């Protein structure tokens with residue numbers, strides 16, 4: 001049985017934040033879960049996926065976050081407790097659905113989880129999604145710890161049903177990827193079947209309907225505020241004349257700092273866990289009891305601005321600060337020492353930070369950037385495109401996936417990236433206004449997610465570029481989740497359809513479509529050359545399974561290679577492919593046989609044909 | 619309970635996430651409060667993986683620069699890179715078997731000398747324990763058990779509030795059946811190697 005289905009209430013378990021959130025949903029009787037994978041949220045859905053194989057939970061990997069939210073909007077309005085999980089930028093994709101779903105509301109509870117990523121450990125920006133709550137008028141909760149995250153999921157479902165509105169559940173990476181002990185609660189039996197009652201004047205958002213629904217939304221928002229005033233998740237601890245207002249993981253750093261600085265008797269802390277709408281009366285009363293107040297929140301001054309407005313309404317003149325030159329930044333994530341230091345500065349408390357060792361005499365340490373895996377099919381594709389486009393002036397828009405790493409030298413394939421699917425749309429623009437050859441890259445999962453509309457645009461508006469679709473049969477970067485092009489039977493899963501990339505591309509009207517096997521270097525180079533010379537939109541589908549995925553499916557090629565005596569030390573293999581299986585020992589190029597997957601690409605490009613299969617060694 | 623802060627740094631694939639799992643499990647068994655956090659986005663692509671483990675009453679799950687009591691490094695250059703987490707009282711334990719990053723293979727950077735590296739760490743911290751954990755893992759019968767060897771050395775120093783018994787129990791619970799024996803052996807070898 002899946003460990004998150006364990007029945008023993010009261011048992012303590014060590015869980016990753018994302019596991020705790022999944023468990024919280026199970027305890028709350030979630031019946032439907034949808035997602036598009038994205039770090040730092042991915043493990044929530046991986047667990048839902050596994051759980052769905054042995055329980056009544058309906059789970060799906062949807063093609064993108066907008067679709068995921070639309071699916072959940074329907075199931076929730078059919079009375080089923082539903083959860084929709086995404087990373088912060090996924091919310092941008094889902095936003096169109098979100099804004100009007102807020103008008104329509106829900107019947108069964110709907111919790112929308114957004115996992116923000118301050119510092120951008122694995123994201124293209126660090127936008128603060130708390131503003132989505134403000135923008136949409138929806139209630140929002142934010143946990144400070146793994147333990148609280150689990151319990152807060154059930155609270156969010158109850159809140160959603162009470163207000164008949166979706167609830168935004170906002171986490172940050174340090175909640176998702178922290179681990180701590182969690183006490184299990186009871187599991188509520190999920191509903192297994194829903195029903196939808198026709199009510200077009202509440203569900204079909206034509207202007208006349210929406211005008212009424214907006215009134216209703218504002219009304220629910222004021223109800224939500226009343227609940228926020230008394231929510232157990234907005235609480236005050238300690239007492240003193242200094243005030244600190246904080247949320248999320250910052251609360252932990254503040255609590256530790258109060259202890260470390262020994263100011264427990266001078267400071268009271270207001271922790272905001274129900275953060276939209278903010279509890280106005282509670283905050284006003286808190287401010288009145290303080291001499292000065294510090295707001296500690298990662299990201300934007302979301303709370304700070306509201307708190308200042310509230311102070312103005314009460315004509316309070318105390319100092320309220322948060323973001324500022326000597327205090328907190330809008331950049332990156334906080335840490336305990338930073339928060340301790342800022343509290344000491346603001347309240348003028350004596351504090352001596354630990355002496356960090358002087359590291360100026362440390363020799364330069366070689367960088368260790370992440371690299372495509374040994375034998376990764378993307379490396380082979382990038383190499384072939386590079387060879388095929390030799391002598392051409394190119395611009396190479398790229399997209400989001402493992403292959404983004406191809407922008408690093410020596411492959412250096414990747415010139416522009418803003419969001420999922422942008423490779424295709426931006427190629428249209430570049431090709432229109434520049435005289436360079438545009439070659440863009442998109443992965444299979446990203447193509448389904450948001451590449452298709454760009455391609456339709458390219459055909460319709462008659463643009464001129466070559467799109468390389470890197471079809472490796474999985475969503476590799478986030479942990480090998482399936483997508484619509486995957487043959488689910490390979491995973492022993494039945495009941496799925498399968499969508500062919502090739503047929504979509506042809507149906508869209510692309511007239512030059514080729515499929516290559518990137519491990520066949522010469523053939524691939526020739527085919528790509530032909531595509532590059534085509535005037536108009538051409539598509540090259542480069543098809544080869546992600547090697548890591550192949551290993552997992554026991555479909556790896558095996559047959560590692562070695563560098564024979566014939567090697568004359570050109571090092572083309574290293575300087576052009578940069579496959580991490582290569583290393584240098586005693587000034588000779590060697591291949592790590594454990595890492596080598598036998599993709600044969602280096603053997604095909606070695607000018608001395610010195611790279612041979614180990615099985616031919618004798 | 620006093621707070622102890624432990625940082626583990628490793629290269630993706632060296633098994634430090636399993637090491638932290640074992641530590642977490644051991645803490646659970648022995649009722650030691652523990653909180654951990656990990657950055658493992660690119661672990662499988664050969665990048666650096668860092669875990670922060672906080673024992674005791676603190677609520678934070680991450681560790682600021684200069685505030686680690688113990689630094690456990692699975693790879694010597696990564697141990698050196700993580701020195702910003704240490705202070706003069708920190709204890710450092712490091713594997714001495716290098717895994718040169720690809721930038722070294724490409725010739726765009728140089729791997730630091732192990733002697734210089736050790737001298738620098740020794741000078742800047744309270745104590746350094748350094749040995750070839752890969753050799754001991756091999757001796758234990760499983761090259762992948764570097765993580766267990768280093769856990770052994772960690773427990774030997776007494777810097778983490780966990781007993782060898784608890785860790786062994788956690789190894790039996792949390793690591794794959796087929797490897798339990800070699801993992802326990804690796805742990806013992808590391809434990810012995812950690813002795814001054």
Ligand code: SF4
Nearest residue numbers: 373376402476546547
């Ligand atoms: S996980 Fe797959 S796609 Fe990603 S770098 Fe490795 S082999 Fe390539």
